[in-house]
Amino acid sequence: MESRLADFITNASQVMNSTLAASVVALVETSSEIKENASVTVQHLVNEVRVLKDQLKVPSIYFLARITSDAYIQTTQDVVFQTVEVNEGQCYDPATGKFTASVSGMHLYWLPWETKSGYV
Known part of the structure; x- marks a missing residue:
């Protein structure tokens, strides 16, 4: 019984560690995509502000x-x-x-x- 309990704990730990590692990898990839999308969005906003600023100039x-x-x-x-x-x-x-x-x-x-x- 002790041997089976030890095997269960070992297997459960391995499954949890592998699931945790996969989750961390997925989070890193997702955060990288979010950062890239945010950079593109900010650049679009900067360009739109420049266009609006040029339109507001009074001669x-x-x-x-x-x-x-x-x-x-x-x-x-x-x-x-x-x-x-x-x-x-x-x-x-x-x-x-x-x-x-x-x-x-x-x-x-x-x-x-x-x-x-x-x-x-």
């Missing part, structure tokens, strides 16, 4: 111009500036005096002869 649009002579300008009159020093975004047309913003939003103008800024 710089502004112009700096001046009139070199005294002139009376009526409220509804378009102002054709004689000297355009900066026209970032090319939204001011110096031939017509029209400013057409290429993006929607709030646009600020400043007239140095006035005491305040205005919004259009």
Whole structure:
């Protein structure tokens, strides 16, 4: 009886050890696959964030111009500036005096002869 009990314990230990070893191997393989999949997923997310970031960029649009002579300008009159020093975004047309913003939003103008800024 003792011999059979010893054999049973030995066999049970071998089965448990082999099952445990197989489980460890399977866990290592699975964790390796999870790590690889996570790396691919993270790279896809990074690429998507870059695309979205590029889509959110708002262009710089502004112009700096001046009139070199005294002139009376009526409220509804378009102002054709004689000297355009900066026209970032090319939204001011110096031939017509029209400013057409290429993006929607709030646009600020400043007239140095006035005491305040205005919004259009």
